[in-house]
Amino acid sequence: MATGYLYHEIFGWHDTGSNAGLFGADPAAGLQPYMHLENAETKRRIHELIVVSGLIDRLERVRPRHASEEEILKVHTRDHLERIQAESRWPKGGDAGDGFSPFGKGGYEIAALAAGGVITMVEAVVSGDVTNGYALVRPPGHHAVAGSGMGFCVFGNLAIAARHARDVLGVRRIAVVDWDVHHGNGTQSFFYGDPDVLTISLHQDNCFPPDSGALTERGDGAGFGYALNVPLPPGTGDGGYLYAMDRVVAPALQRFRPDLILVASGFDGSAMDxxxxxxxxxxxxxxxxxxxxxVAEDLCGGRIAMSHEGGYNPVYVPFCGLAVIETLAGAEPFADPFLPVVSGMAGQDLQPHQKALVDEVAALVGDIS
Ligand code: 6DK
Ligand code: ZN
Incomplete structure (x- = not known):
């Protein structure tokens, strides 16, 4: 049973510039120029660790293609698509929508390759070429909404691939698990009224976007109950996350019985982010x-496709990525020299206030059928 892996060097050429990430360099305000926090390093270094560790030999390489305009338009407005295309021709590029999601000249093609990369990984999983797989794409996608990019995201990569799976590949029920530390607001927005796509986001309570991802956001109309939000308190570690997996994610998936599981995988929930x-x-x-x-083996023949999102510590993110991908491939753990430091931190165990929050969300799972 093969595990797919997708990466392309050009993802590293998505140019987010040097504006310190959120606040443009402004000497008068004391803001020094620095790399944008969402830069190529974390992704490149995951890829390099996959190669150097030898894991690459256990993986089946999946090649990305560009998402077509028609595929992008399955979730985005023509306005958004055409604005990105136009700004992508500007000599210094443009911004996806909120002023801190910049892209360089030619950024449209790279963003279309990120969306198309997730599409091809989903195709590989659904066709049975691979059992599961990881698309290490950039720019990320889970914040992009129909008419705009935001939060470093240009297009909703995972949402575009999910629509493709439904409309073209004939997949009926799709579950999305988003463990990026920020709320998967964009992905949620596209399927808010759709009972055939369950979106579950585990995120740090009110981190980004502001006031987004409360547990009261549950879906609309026929889709009510099919959006689940787990706004974990800051300070949640392995114990709290695993409790949420056992009490919310696994039971929700078991009730929903998806034909395919998609994961929005960010490593910005790490202790070093x-x-x-x-x-x-x-x-x-x-x-x-x-x-x-x-759960996937039980419900959908093991079919899981993961799409990369955030994660901003260039030193630690590669070990998190390696752990996930080697697990998907059934490979033995290679190394994490930081494990003694991070796992020894106080508060890794489930804390009472974390349990209370997860239990509150667990009570909502019964509305899924
Ligand atoms: N900005 C992501 O990791 C992107 O989810 C995260 C973007 C975080 C932006 C940081 C932030 C604010 C807060 C308040 C008001 C304005 C801006 F998409 C991914 F890359 F995956 O807190
Ligand atoms: Zn994030």
């Missing part, structure tokens, strides 16, 4: 992956 305050270790990501695989 600069953009959030969670405590996950590579072992936490490994165990979450294993739990999902067990």
């Amino acid at each position: 600069p953009l959030a305050r969670q405590l996950l270790t590579s072992e936490g990501y490994r165990t979450m992956t294993r739990r999902l695989m067990e």
Whole structure:
């Protein structure tokens, strides 16, 4: 049983510039120029660790293609598509929508390759060429909404691939599990009224976007109950996340019985991330992956396609990525030299206030049928 892996060097050429990530360099305000926080390094370094560790030899390489305009238009407005295309021709590129999601000249083609990359990974999984797989794409996608990009995202990569799976590949029920530390608001928005796509987002409570991802966001009309949000308190570690997997994610999937599971995989919930305050270790990501695989084997022939999202510590993210992908491939753990440091941090165990929140969400799972 093969595990698919998709990466392309040109993802590293998506140019987010040097504006310190959120606030453009402004000497008068004391803002020094720096790399944008969403830069190529974390992704490149995951890929390099996959090669150097030898895991690459256990993986089946899947080649990306560009998403077509028609595929992008399945979730986005023509306005958004054409604005990205136009700004992509500007000499210095443009911005996907909120002023801190910049892209360089030619950024449209790279964003279309990211969306198309997730499409081809989903195709490989659905056709049975591979059992599961990881698309290490960039720019990320889970914040992009119909008419705009935001939060470093240009197009909704995973949502575009999910629509493709439904409309073209004939997949009926799709579950999305988003473990990026930020709320998967974009993905949720596309399927908010759709009872055939279950979206579950585990994120740090009110981290990004502002005021998004409360547990009261549950879907609309026929889709009510088919959006689940688990806004974990800051400081949640492996214990809290695994409790959420056992109490919310696994039972929700078992009730929903998906034909395919998609994962929006960010590593910004790690204990070393600069953009959030969670405590996950590579072992936490490994165990979450294993739990999902067990459920997937039970429900949908093991079919899981993961799409890369955030994660901002260039030193630690590669070990988290390696743990997830080697688990998907059934490979032995290679290394995580930081594990003693991060797993030894106080508060890794499930804390009472984390349990209370997860239990509150668990009570909503019964509305899924
Ligand atoms: N900005 C992502 O990792 C992107 O989910 C995260 C984007 C975080 C932006 C940081 C932030 C604010 C907060 C308040 C008001 C304005 C801006 F998409 C992924 F890359 F995956 O907190
Ligand atoms: Zn994120």
